[in-house]
Amino acid sequence: MEIIEKIKTNKLFDNQTEIQKICLHKLQSSPLPNPKSELWRLSNKSKFSKFLNYSVNQKNPKFDIPYPESSQNTIRFIIGENCQTKLIKENYSIQQLSEDELNKYIKEQIACFDQNENWSDLLNLSLSSTKNFLALKINGSKIPPIEIFSHGSSNSLNAKTLVIFLEKNCDIELLQVNLGKENSSLSQSTFFLLEENSSINHGVVSYGENRSNLLNSLNVIQQQNSEYNLGSLHFKFNYARFEISIKQSSGNAKTNIKGMQITKKDEQISTYTKINFNGPNGFLDQINKSLADDESHAIFEGSIIVPKIAQKTDASQLSRNLLLSNHAQIDTKPQLEIIADDVKCKHGATISQLNEEELFYMRTRGITLLEASKLQLSSYFQEIISFIPVSKDRWDLLEKLLNEN
């Protein structure tokens, strides 16, 4: 109940929005997620309680973009700083969603929420004020790449929400960067609605500083013939959860997901994905990679749900994990729940360390062990990084990762 009290007693919440009220009311019936449920049982309880320990903050400190501005034409948003927008160009328009549209959509979402599965969203929506809400409606063509930044401030709990409606036949590239500040908690919820024939290349890069925490939740609804490509990377968080829920609302849609989480020291980063096929001819190709070193813990749980209506679904899910230390731990649980009979579904999981034969080969060619390990790691990382829509000259993620490791 503490968290609810904290929200209620916060002066900044005197004028709550309708959504905040609904979510707070829902949270009251289960103030904390059930620690025995599949989605929360592996979550480190003390780390989670530290996440909630910071005082709620709605102020946003000055934000420094982590990489140089590109010469290329990009559109930038920093949630909390410039959420009021209206960009109407010849080919495209990016506008704020009207309050009615936003309320209607979010309420529909909340109606389908499960207390445990969407606990992070409920928390986010009950904390996130209008100021920290970026809700956009995008349509048109030849839209320049969009970058959206979200960040917390030290010694506080911040909540940021992003809602994007991608209208029919629209095609965008969107990079979302979540930055955790030292000793902070960030709650980020993202909602995407992809209308017919739309497509998005979505990148999520989240990294923190010392003792930062993150609850990152992503909800995507895909209408017919839409394509959703996600490349994600999470690292350097003391505690982070990335919860992905994708619903192909009437089938005939394509989803590609390539995600990676890297844990060191005593960090715990987990990824939960739930892909729901609600119509025929759905397609999914998913790969999730984890790397756990030192005394850290990496978790992946992915579920694919194929009801009877989703005939001719073609789904595959692969979980690849590298365990590099005697004290680190990896848990992975790819799962399939299938009722439709005319489907092709498969999943795979592997846990191992760096390939010794490959290392040996490289060493016989005069490459040092350190370099050889770096080479192997870079090929391991590269598959994911190349899927994140950010060009190398703007921000060399691989270099950043290899230097961190």
Added chain:
Amino acid sequence: MVNENLVKDVVKEPYKYGFVTDIETEKIAKGLNEDIIRLISQKKEEPKYLLDFRLKAFKKWQKMDEPDWAGLGYKQIDYQDIIYYSAPKQKEKISSLDEVDPKLLETFDKLGIPLTEQKKLTNVAVDAVFDSVSIATTFREELAEHGVIFCSISEAVKNHSELIEKYLGTVVPASDNYFAALNSAVFSDGSFVYIPKGVTCPMDLSSYFRINSGDSGQFERTLIIAEESSSVSYLEGCTAPMFDTNTLHAAVVELIALDDASIKYSTVQNWYAGDEEGVGGIFNFVTKRGKCLGKRSKISWSQVETGSSITWKYPSCLLLGEESVGEFYSVALTNNLQQADTGTKMIHIGPKTKSTIVSKGISAGNSINSYRGLVKMGTKAAGSRNYSQCDSMLIGDQASANTFPYINSQQPNSEIEHEASTCRISEDQLFYLQSRGIEFEEAVSMMVSGFCRDVFNQLPMEFAAEADKLLALKLEGSVG
């Protein structure tokens, strides 16, 4: 397109083991309390340590909650409405098979179980369990020559008490889970096998479980101990009559393999599965676990699960000894309204341990077939490996197939590989077979048999043939 109606209409083979043997039985009153447990223990003339074991388990059971994580939908079981001891009345002591009630012999004869002399040629020693008690064990003298002990667990309690006291409950502790605790409190009979050091058991051992009474549960307990450098192959079969009530079967199987020992445990489970509307059938809630205690020891589970209205069963291996090996080969077939939640747990504790999991699930009708497995690499399991493969086949658009593999590794110097796939009977293959003049039904049956081949190859000869036939029979009328 496959003609669904044609396929659904293919013979609906009735459950041929569904008859009831009309025999006078001795039953105790329904219900479960300390007095009932004392009564069971007294009837079996058990030593005090065993009664204490039962009572302790009962106390633990009372404090436990029935597990619901598997999401199996079944009516709540009234544990006070079950008879915990039911035995056919017979003479006190039987010195030869001739003294066994002919009706009982006839029952097992009907089931195709070789208890009588002429059938002994098959060279499989059988322990036949009818409701709560063991009726007969064949080939005992021959086995005794090799030092092999094969008898009912009640006899073992009397004659080999030291072994029972040493090993009972060491693999599956009484408080392990709800149904194991219940079994520990009320277990009635089961088989006991002891293979001495260096002995390769000269023949396959087999136990056959038969539930005859509709209102009694079956709670058998099997304990197999393989001493250093010994090996044994053990087969288990089960059937029950057709009743429109649900009968509870909560067994516990414990295997212990010491240095260089090997145990192969095969099951063909064909309990009554209920009718097409899902009325009746056995609730099969079983705890099976093996402990590879010794170096280079090996435990191999192979199972063909076709019966029971609900199956909840995860034969597991605790791999403690260095270089020990665990294997799990399973075919689970569900039809109509059956539910099966089965899989395995491979817990790698010792270094250089290996495990292999091959699971094939076939779901037809409105059934739910889930694979649920755990592979765990402990911190000391350096150089260990696991390979798992779970394939599901869906027949008809109402059936459901789920895969829930839990994988946990705490040891970087180990490898885990898991793969799973879900498909249906390929129309191309079916068309090909049909174009070669093979009847539709036969083609389906061939393809199912091919799908399960990896597992059938692991079954002992007699079982493999039986399993193949069983699957074909069970599937008839459901392919679509």
